[in-house]
Amino acid sequence: MAVIVDRFKCGYCGACVSVCPTGALELMETWIEVDDSCNNCRICVKICPVGALEVSK
Template identity: 55%
Template sequence: MSTMLRINRDKCGYCGTCVAVCPEDALELIDAYLSLERECIACGICARACPLGALEVVHEE
C-alpha cells in the first residue's frame, strides 16, 4: 500500500497556506497551480491547514 497526497485543482484557491506549513518543503505554489515538487511524507499537515479542503492524503492498494 502506498500513501500519497492528492491535490484537487478545482477546489484549490492557490493561496499557499499549505506551502508554509509543510515540514518537508515539498509543495510549491507556481503562479496559478499548486505542485508537489519534492518528496512528500504524507503527514497530512497541509490537508489540515487548507481553508478549502483541496488536499487529501490517500492510501492506495
C-alpha cells in the first residue's frame, strides 16, 4: 500500500510534496518518487490539481 503516481497525468508541480506529512514524496525533474514512509493519508490525492495520484489497493 502506497501512493502511486500516474506519470501520464502528472504535471510534476510538487504540490503533493508540500503537503506530505511524512516527507515520503519527492519531485525529481519530471516525476514524483514515493518512498516507504508513505502512510496512505491521501492528502496528496485530494490536493493534486490534475488527479494523478491514487492509493494502490
